[in-house]
Amino acid sequence: MKKDKRIRIITGHYGSGKTEFAVNYTFKLAREGYKTAIVDLDIVNPYFRSRQMEPEFQEMGIKVISSSVKGLSGDLPALSPEINTVLEDKSFETVIDVGGDKVGATALGRYHDKLDKEEYDMFFVLNANRPLTADKDSAIRYLRSIEQGSRQKITALVNNTHLCGETRVEDIIKGQELCLQVAEELGLPLKYTVVYKGLIDQLPDNISGEIFPIDIFMKKPWEME
Amino acid sequence: MAKELWKGNEAIAEAAIKAGCRFFFGYPITPQNEIPEYMSLRLPQVGGCFLQAESEVAAINMVYGAAGAGARVMTSSSSPGISLKQEGITYIAGAELPCVIVNIVRGGPGLGGIQPAQSDYFQATKGGGHGDYHLVVLAPDSIQEAVNLVQEAFDIADQYRNPVMILGDGMIGQMMEPVEFTEVKRRQLPEKTWATTGLRGRKEHNIINSLFIDPAACEQHNLKIFEKYAQIEKNEIKVEEYNLEGAEIVFAAYGTVARIVKNAIKALEKDGIKAGLIRPITLWPFPKANFLKAAEMPSVKAFLSVEMSMGQMVEDVELSVKGKKPVYFYGRTGGMVPTPKAIVEEAKKILGGAK
Structure with a gap:
């Protein structure tokens, strides 16, 4: 994680679990003592967005930047000028959570000239259980459309193959096979394999990439107290 | 698959x-x-x-x-x-x-x-x-x-x-x-002989009006x-009955709210309160008979309709229960979602009052 570049752009199809990954990644940076910021650039998804975690982020001293319009639940595509601060201020370790399709990724395209290749990693989070990215060709098509929308190149893959509360180790292995196919075709590394903490003990030895244990923060109302 | x-x-x-x-x-x-x-x-x-x-x-x-x-x-x-x-x-x-x-x-x-x-x-x-x-x-x-x-x-x-x-x-x-x-x-369905797909040899036009x-x-x-x-x-009535046997309070809830209510029912159980749920799957036709039957159960003291509205389905619950037991309402609205905790509190308040 320390080897990742200062700005981590997290992309993927909605349902890939990119927000869950982004939220966990952000907490991890902060826990390790970095001056951390999270930018919620998701302007296409109206529910289950990282900005919902604002109180928890703030408690950890994490800077949260989302819409410039106050309130959690609007669907106004209004980006905050503060985003420039964390892109330019090199003292921030920054995570950017990008909307889950080509249109969502367009918001990132706006920062094309602000992003220095040497300074960012752009992850594509892949879930082999999502029907629209379930095979190599459709996953690559989706990845390309996000690159097109955002005008940036993906630099690494993240395997986050899950079925919400019903995820089994077999799902993770299935996702790994898909990710490795995509990685080979595109010449990209498989950087992380995301695993819910409760499943870590059951993992086999042949996991590719760094294992990234996560807690579940994006809960449905009946999963809360 | x-x-x-x-x-x-x-x-x-x-x-x-x-x-x-x-x-x-x-x-x-x-x-x-x-x-x-x-x-x-x-x-x-x-x-x-x-x-x-x-x-x-x-x-x-x-x-x-x-x-x-x-x-x-x-x-x-x-x-x-x-x-x-x-x-x-x-x-x-x-x-x-x-x-x-x-x-x-x-x-x-x-x-x-x-x-x-x-x-x-x-x-x-x-x-x-x-x-x-x-x-x-x-x-x-x-x-x-x-x-x-x-x-x-x-x-x-x-x-x-x-x-x-x-x-x-x-x-x-x-x-x-x-x-x-x-x-x-x-299902076995009748042929759409009424559809406006051309005369096809018939003398009379099909007319949609x-x-x-x-x-x-x-x-x-x-x-x-x-x-x-x-x-x-x-x-065509579809309905789910959950945990009704011996229930003191019967919830009415549909859609995702029913899942939140099920959590509340489990929490109530831990506190020694028996609660059940009638979940209409068809909102029209409304499963009136299920509510009436529950109203006639001796264990049932009250009904509580939980909704993400200011109280709409509760009227159908009242009509179905025919005054046999009191019917209460709890809801959040405008995009707010009820929590299991609030539902539990509401149920306890009602049962406390009913005793």
Whole structure:
């Protein structure tokens, strides 16, 4: 994680679990003592967005930047000028959570000239259980459309193959096979394999990439107290 | 087939395609946009037609046309857009045409907000448009159930020549859940001899219409439609009963709220309070008999309707219970979602008062 570049752009199809990954990644940076910021650039998804975690982020001293319009639940595509601060201020370790399709990724395209290749990693989070990215060709098509929308190149893959509360180790292995196919075709590394903490003990030895244990923060109302 | 992870809106769209829906007319509105988006991708692949109309009013009238021509057709929208469609919906019901209408409900009134709500219950079950008519209203509590109900909805619509509404709160549209597309049992359906598909050797034109100038004829038409509704009330009620045996308090809840209530029931159990749930899956026809039967159980002290509205279904619960037991209401609205904790507190308050 320390080897990742200062700005981590997290992309993927909605349902890939990119927000869950982004939220966990952000907490991890902060826990390790970095001056951390999270930018919620998701302007296409109206529910289950990282900005919902604002109180928890703030408690950890994490800077949260989302819409410039106050309130959690609007669907106004209004980006905050503060985003420039964390892109330019090199003292921030920054995570950017990008909307889950080509249109969502367009918001990132706006920062094309602000992003220095040497300074960012752009992850594509892949879930082999999502029907629209379930095979190599459709996953690559989706990845390309996000690159097109955002005008940036993906630099690494993240395997986050899950079925919400019903995820089994077999799902993770299935996702790994898909990710490795995509990685080979595109010449990209498989950087992380995301695993819910409760499943870590059951993992086999042949996991590719760094294992990234996560807690579940994006809960449905009946999963809360 | 193995389980896949689907977003509710996409799954609803795919289920429609699996049910043979080949025409979709709609107009964007949050939180249901993935339905038209998915249809625009998938319908051309299966030889169907997706069209984004210039407005909701245009879209529902395109549905009217396609249904009249005998096609399997769907439209979807969210609350304000469904209000716009009401004129077309009553015409479709009046002309006795089958179609499926999806409402992924958001907070209202007016433009309201984009977070989940159930405040379109009255509109869906009591008319919405003018005149004496009903929609069959199906309210799934999970994406799996939505997928199954959408497929059955097309058969119900064809069997009775009546529009069917899928009523899902925003959460049903936006959340992700594991889904398995299994073979859904298809009904034996009558041939659409009434459809306007050309004369084909017949001498008489088929005419699709809802205009009856002669009041006696108009009344006759209403009576005929209501004979159909009596059949629907007899044959089509769907309901889930949960933990009713020995229950002191019986919750009424539909859609995703029922899942929150189930958590509350488990929490109450830990505190030694026995609670049950009646979850209407068809909101019209309403499972009145289930509520009446529960009202006659000696253990039951009260009913509590939990809704994401200011209290709409509670009126049907009251009518069903016929004054045999007290009926209470708890709700959040405008896009706010009730918590299990608040439901537990409400139940305890009621039982404390009832003792």
